[in-house]
Amino acid sequence: MGARVSVPADRTTGKPPRPLRPASRRAATAGILEHLDCKHVVILVLGDVGRSPRMQYHAMSLASHGVRVTLIGYSGERCISAVEDSPRVDTSRRFNPPLSGRWGKSLNRRAYLLFAGVKAVALLARVMYELVLVAGRPGGGGGAVADSGGFGGALRPDAILVQNPPSLPGLACVYLACLLRRCAMVLDWHNLGFTMFGCGPRHPLVWITRRAEGFFGRRATVNLTVSHAMRNWIKENFGVPEGYVVYDQPPEFFRPPTVPERHELFTKLNRTNPDFADAIRKLTLASLRGESSAIGGGGGGSDGNDRLGHGNDGDDGTDRPHPKKARGHSDDNSGSGRSDSDSGGNREVTEVTPPPTARTPPAEWEEGDPAGQQRTLFTTRSADGVYELRRDRPALLVSSTSWTPDEDFSVLLEALRRFDLRTASGASPTLPLVMVVVTGKGPDKAKYVARMRAATMSRVAVCTAWLEPEDYPLLLGSADLGICLHTSTSGVDLPMKVVDMFGCGVPVCAVHFECLKELVQHGYNGCVFRDSTELALQLEALLDGFPRGGSELDGYRSNIKEVQRWRENWDEYAWPIFSKIGRLRAGPTNTRGVGVRGSTRGDIFSNARGGGWSTGGLAESVVVPATLLLVLLVSVPWLSHSLESWAADGAAAADRWRRQWT
Incomplete structure (x- = not known):
């Protein structure tokens, strides 16, 4: 037998200490x-x-x-x-x-x-x-x-x-x-x-x-x-x-895609999304009829500063993002779609000027090209594997929405209608064709889709899409401009869709609410509007001469090249x-x-105010037993199924009673 170990007596009472209770054992360890x-x-x-x-x-x-x-x-x-x-x-x-x-x-x-x-x-x-x-x-x-x-x-x-x-x-x-x-x-x-x-x-x-x-x-x-x-x-x-x-910050997979990635995405959407394919055909016919003159051409700078409307209250055009937005690093792939590089043995080129003799009209997809060329409305792939962005491509706008009452999609539809009338009048011959892709699901989608289809716009095509998780960042990165219609119900939250667009290097036009200036700085990384008229003016100013370089849109894009990523921000805060x-x-x-x-x-965990229940005292003596009894009563796995069956029987009985007495 082992030697007996003496237990020292308590200094105050002179008696051996009581055995440790479970809570005391946790404190001791x-x-x-x-x-x-x-x-x-x-x-x-x-x-x-x-x-x-x-x-x-x-x-x-x-x-x-x-x-x-x-x-x-x-x-x-x-x-x-x-x-x-x-x-x-x-x-x-x-x-x-x-x-x-x-x-x-x-x-x-x-x-x-x-x-x-x-x-x-x-x-x-x-x-x-x-x-x-x-x-x-x-x-x-x-x-x-x-x-x-x-x-x-x-x-x-x-x-x-x-x-x-x-x-x-x-x-x-x-x-x-x-x-x-x-x-x-x-x-x-x-x-x-x-x-x-x-x-x-x-x-x-x-x-x-x-x-x-x-x-x-x-x-x-x-x-x-x-x-x-x-x-x-x-x-x-x-x-x-x-x-x-x-803060919400974009993860690493929200980045500007390469030209081959854009080409594959547009090809996939054209084959799998009928709404997207219909929009492509509409813009193709518009180009063939010659309804849009000098797409992507024309000189003259954009004096959009006078036409961008109002921004955040107090904006003077010199605001800069808050430090958390500006302290990020540039993604390694952020320039992969904007310069010549090698990707999987295929050379990708940002812009290609078409031959001056005859402009090739946009086509949705040409698999049987004798020369082996594959063409979408936005990109081409030559027989030798060279991917190029078309110089005569339309401007691509993307809006992510949950189709709820706090996002009034009619504002965007009215702005697009005004933009279309402006181009039809010939007052701005350097405005491009525009394709708008709206992503998301929600209760008001059917109502606004019906209004989209009823709209008679000849130079603007609007379609909806619900994308796989891996395709959504590619579509955002392929866009030339993002549209955010989020109006906060509280006035103190920020739209995460704007963060995703910034991660892909896409400037944003966002509807104004009070704390939006924490994210979007008017005239620096995007524009802020209050109504459809203001949004239409901003679209006209930003897309004038597209896709010519050196525009105001390119300036916004350069201001959001460096954005802090989710992992860095999360690890820090x-x-x-x-x-x-x-x-x-x-x-x-x-x-x-x-x-x-x-x-x-003074510790961060002293934030909970006094007066709340604790894990000792009242909680252990009254609240925990009572709550445990409630859990045992309502947490049986089959209980929810029983409740559903009871409710179904009640609904059926009520329906029989209604038919009997009406």
Whole structure:
């Protein structure tokens, strides 16, 4: 038998110390685990994860630092390849939205209140089930420190990252899950959820959502925002002591494409997208009829400074991007499409002047060319493999939209109509043909597509496209000008589509709202407009003489060649926060916020305001048992299916009753 080891007595009582309780054991091992960085983060998106690029970029960056990531959200579009192919990112926890089937839609039309209540309960059950009982389980994306915490054997994450909006019930679920799993709550503010309902400020839904956002924002461990304006707003109105700005920045795959990449993209779209092919044919016929004179030719500079309209309030044309936008590096491929180089043995040339004898009309695609030449409306490929941008090509404009009421697409249609009338009158003979490609999905798409098809424009063609994730950056980079119609519901968020366009080296015309000047500087990297008349004047000024070099458009493009990339910005501003979460994971409990351990006054994790529930005291004695009982009741895997079946039977019964009495 081993020798007996004496236990020193407590100096104050003279009695041997009591055995360490679990919380005390965690505090005692703080010194051992303090060197560990963040190991596991759960990301919750109450929406289609494939259409949430910022949250995918968070997952991509966390995985690059060796962190295990579990993505929870709705299924739908494919995620970017960097997320899908990463062995450290688990995307298997995506699920279909509750009541998304045919009978759910029928119930929504006939009994909306019943539909909303059943959907909220089913969604609450599924999200709590994923956050508390599934996330981090071995084989399910778990790579965290082995600390089951007694919840179904699931490994406890270091942090749960949730986007806002949507606000409810996601924020409540994450807050309760952080109490149960004893982890940090990281709230990423994309916008203000209560501003997105389109109701008045006195509406009960707006009132509840606003107060819920303030309540959970004050109790989150860390608040991230997309702009300085949003950080200041939640501090002044919600009482959030401090927020940390993590700007949206383009990843490395948003870059100017090479000429061969453009050629292959246009070829693919012409073959697979009927709407794109119809637009190509329309512009081809317009050129053959001679409706556009001197395309790309003509002299005379553009005096667009007098015609660009108004910019941001106080703009004098000398503004420069904020330091975070200007401190980036130039992408290695940023000039690959603008100079002679070798790419896979094929020489690519930016501009080629056509023979002066006869101008070859644009053609959508010529596979049977006797000379072996392949031609699109924008590019050509010779028999010896030389790719060239056509000198007589039309201007390509791209607009990314979600087809929602906060993006009034009629402004762009009216501006294009004015532009078309201007060229038809012959007042500006150096204006080119224009092709506009609109990407995205949304509820108002059908309405505006019908208006697009009804428009009678002879020199402008508009088409829609929904692209694969790998094709979207190529299309943006192939554009000559980007159009942003985003009008912020809150006035404090920034459009991510503009960031993507800047990453591809494309200037932007954006509709004005208050904090847009944090991103777009009028007269430096783009133009800001307030109505369709102003946008039409800007299009005329920027496209005059296209594609002749030395224009104002080229000046804007040169000002955005160097842009900070997502990885650099994230590593500088976001990773220190997540790294600190990991190092403080095993420390003592802090009573000032959810899941905060080892925090001291002045530390970044002292941001959660006092008065919130902690992981000790009231939380452990009342809140945690009560919440655990609720989770056990509503988190059974088959519960959501039972609720859906019950709702379907109710809808069928209501339909029979209606037919019987009408």
